[in-house]
Amino acid sequence: MAAETTARVVLTTTDSAEDAERLARVLVDAHLAACVQISGPVRSVFRWEGAVSVEAEWQLWLKTDAARVDDLSARLVDEHTYDVPEVLVLPVVGGHGPYLAWVTEETEPAELDQ
Template structure:
């Protein structure tokens, strides 16, 4: 390993350390704009995410109860921390009207320092 490789490894470790507690984008879908906004507002009010973005209708094709379904859904992306994920998932599961809601968390591997600090601040209970 060269000195440059060691420096790169050390740099990556310090970036990972700075990223703690870690940040996530969590997504879910629902079948109306009104339900999407209701889920988004509930999560933001509970400080489980700093931001929720609702996308215009998307077409989802999936198998459900042995049938292939095609429906329009609204996708919601939540910006949160790993520390708040469990509570966010519980909130979405309880507030959602789907039997099995899509709840997927994707790690944020890089981001603007000021933005990620804002996400952390907004998801910290007062």
């Protein structure tokens, strides 16, 4: 297992399976995420505008390279339906080398992006 990687996992949530899939497709198509896992519904408990809410949400695990995190985060916020979307970036401290290489390869900017 690799000790140092440039891979990152970005987490977000959304309020529907359809929106989760839409976001995933947009980000993979733009080469900002190599892949996205969608799980849900999950139950989220949070305080918003002074009240505690309990809502069903769908969680997205986006795999990307550190070089693409800023672009992915900006696009995610632009495309998201929430006023204040969750965008958490987690370092990947190890993993299967060929998979990590694939993540980097899949998130290289496309010719049209450059």
